[in-house]
Amino acid sequence: MFALAVAVGLTPELLPVIVNVNFARNARLLASQGLIIKDLASVHAFGSMDTLCLEKVEALISGDPLKREVKSTITALSTAGVSVKILTGDDAAPAIAAARVAGIANTDHPLTGSKIRGMNDEALAAELDECSVCAELSPTDKARIIRVLRLTGDHVVGFLGEGPNDAGALRAADIGLAPEGGAALARECADVIMTTHDLRTLLEGVEAGRTALGNILKYIKITASSNFGNAFSVVLASVVLPFLPMRAVQLVAQNLLYDLSQIFLPWDRVDNSAKEKPRSWSADSIGRFMLIFGPLSSIFDVLTFAFLWYVIGANSVAEQAVFQTGWFMVGLATQLTIVHVLRTETVPFFGNRAIAPLGIATLIALIVGLTLPFSPVAQWFGFEPMPWIYFGWILFTVAGYALAAQLTKTVYRRVYGQWM
Secondary structure, X not given: OHHHHHHHHHOOOOHHHHHHHHHHHHHHHHHOOOEEEOOOHHHHHHHHOOEEEEOOOOOOOOOHHHHHHHHHXXXXXXXXXXXXXXXXXXXXXXXXXXXXXHOOOOOOOOEEXXXXXXXXXXXXHHHHOOOOEEEOXXXXXXXXXXXXXXXXXXXXXXEEOOOHHHHHHHHHOOEEXXXXXXXXXXXXXXXXXXXXOOOOHHHHHHHHHHHHHHHHHHHXXXXXXXXXXXXXXXXXXXXXXXXXXXXXXXXXXXXXXXXXXXXXXXXXXXXXXXXXXXXXXXXXHHHHHHHHXXXXXXXXXXXXXXXHHHHHOOOXXXXXXXXXXXXXXXXXXXXXXXXXXXXXXXXXXXXXXXXXXXXXXXXXXXXXXXXXXXXXXXXXXXXOOOOOHXXXXXXXXXXXXXXXXXXXXXXXXXXXXXXX
């Protein structure tokens, strides 16, 4: 049971909830702004998209009144790290003219369908890095360009098309977009339906996607590192102590209180830096974060073990319940505090503060965890009331861990050039 509890403690159990609530919340927000999300994974694709391909610009400036808005939107997308390309079956000259009006860069050397068909994928990927206009394309050419951008060029690609001939390209893209007035086949193949002709709604989609991804990565990285540190400490203590450092039911209760406190994380604020550029999942980044911040918590766990053993006197099998209770309280307090330290790259509680519901949920979980050993159900969990002096140790440990994590966070950002 103890081994199973440790395994459960390593698992970020709330992840499916955090992911789906994040995507559903942002999908609902985008629907009110003119983007109907057919597939929730498209919210993630919006946040990761670094290349947007348009079937043609003329279909989106809806004439002269929207030219200025389209140009400003193209500029904003470029600033946000999303390059824009035109993939059209039309002749090159009008496509180049439209691209220049829209403010799209790299229009001097267009690629044509006939030239593309003579290239292998590697050569085409290299050309596409320097070219923003591809003209005289067949439907097959469009789909191939998108596949090459994705698979050979390692880009996350969006495609906006409205005709039946765009079906292949819409399917090939990471995120296919079609206007509400487009062909039925295009709408069927698209992941997102645009109910407005205003291209600026795509900026809303990009921001929503990056916000959702930012909050998901918060939960994964913080929880994985915290759980890893706790599991490491549990295993270490199990080797040297003459009793279990914590009962299985206590481990599960600690994990449950932590997870319930994070239920409002999908609504949390995200640092502006997390929304500046396209972002994707990175197992290396998650692993690196976990291996740095996980053992950091174990340092304070070991100090707590020593305090309980030498100061409190919980150094025998007869006093194991006192040891287990003490570590439960410190472990939960540090877990809950570190969420607020690591959730933002700024100074916690002063910079980008957590939303009120998240702060309240964290406080409630902390109060429940610290008062549980004094409650009528304490015996059922195997808890013993702790001496009041121990609350001073909890405060000291939480403050020390928060300061150490903040300093480590500063070094981490300087070394790796990013936070979450």
